[in-house]
Amino acid sequence: MTRALGYSTQDNAADLYSNTSEIIAQVAAFERDIFRVAAAFTRNLVVQASSSFNSTNAAANRTVDLSAATPGVERIIRIQLGGVWVSLVDLEDVDAELPPRAYLLGSTLTEVASDWGASGVIALVIDYVVKPATLDPTSNMSQTITLPDEFADLLAIRLAHYLAIKDVGRDPAEAQELDTIYQTRLKSMLDALDHREGEARRRFLAPYIVPGGSE
């Protein structure tokens, strides 16, 4: 927040930022947005490699609850079951892939039929792009953000933009300028993530890049 206040002398009015739970909630939302945009564009922001999740104990239609995963699951990259890749399919088109298959409803991963093998608890190993750690609006301002330090100014710019909009009577051009700076820096971050891996060899053209962000 200290950095955000530096973007305008008019942000010094304490009543703009005195409600810490409001500020924390906003920063948390901005951070989630950044992870969401990055996860749609690249897998290279923060990836949790090979986390193991246990299924329910059954013979078929076993489930894995991902809602309690730490860190949270933003985007599943791949799922492994005993060295075999599990195919994620659509609930309405489970025949699109060969077994073993799973479909996702909400945060629950569900086995298709008895694809995961013999009855009992099954351990799935999942690689995924993480969500940022939850920031508690009822706690204090010293909570640590998940976004790597090199990209942390994105949150400061976004917060400065928020304060500029919130401050009634402020010149709208300031908010527009902050938004332009934010978009430029966001693109810079995505470029940095994209070129980190160098020139990847791919056999196929990616069908699409999903536009992300919730604002």
Added chain:
Amino acid sequence: MSYTFGDVMRAARDRSTYFARSRIPGGPAARNASAIQRDLLMKGAQRAPDRFALTTTIAIQNPPQVGIAQTLPANLLVERVETDFLGGLPTPEKTRMIPVSRKYDYDQDRAVYLLNGSLYMTGQAADWANVTQLTVFYVPLPNDFAAETDAVTLPDDAKEALVSRLALTFALHVNGMPYDARNPTSQPIQVDVGSFQALAAEAEHAWLASIVTQVRQARTSNRNSLYMA
């Protein structure tokens, strides 16, 4: 080396940058490949059934199971049946295979006919005296592919034909599909289906021609032509 369905699918995907798994998942690929394998195997078997044949035996019981359905393994075709005699003598003889409509002509003689996938013996019990078993030569029905590790039933030299025909189904599948799946109005994918078709036809022809060539080169040493293709 024996190829797996995964080998074939990956080779077919290599034929175009549009054949990614996200556009053609493994399910349709497996079903298409299964149908193509059956088709190629049938065409190959029509030209040289011996090359693809397996055998199974039906033991003759006492009394012989005349008129009783004898279950056969799943097959594309039954090539021939041999009658094996007690003590191995005389040498196995080719069993007459008749259409079911002629079974009454063989009330007093040995023959077999096929009905609804099962084999039936004609004649009377005495006609099967000294017969120990029937050896059935058949071309097996390959199982549908259900996993990438499933072995391909076709011989290795058929891989190019199988891959090319699978690539043709991929081309038909993606041709006209929106480039961006989330934007149906985006530029449709345009694949030269005709070229895939030509390559598939060429590969299939080459494989079938090689079978025919091998048949022509085959030598037979059996005067009764029992083992001729």
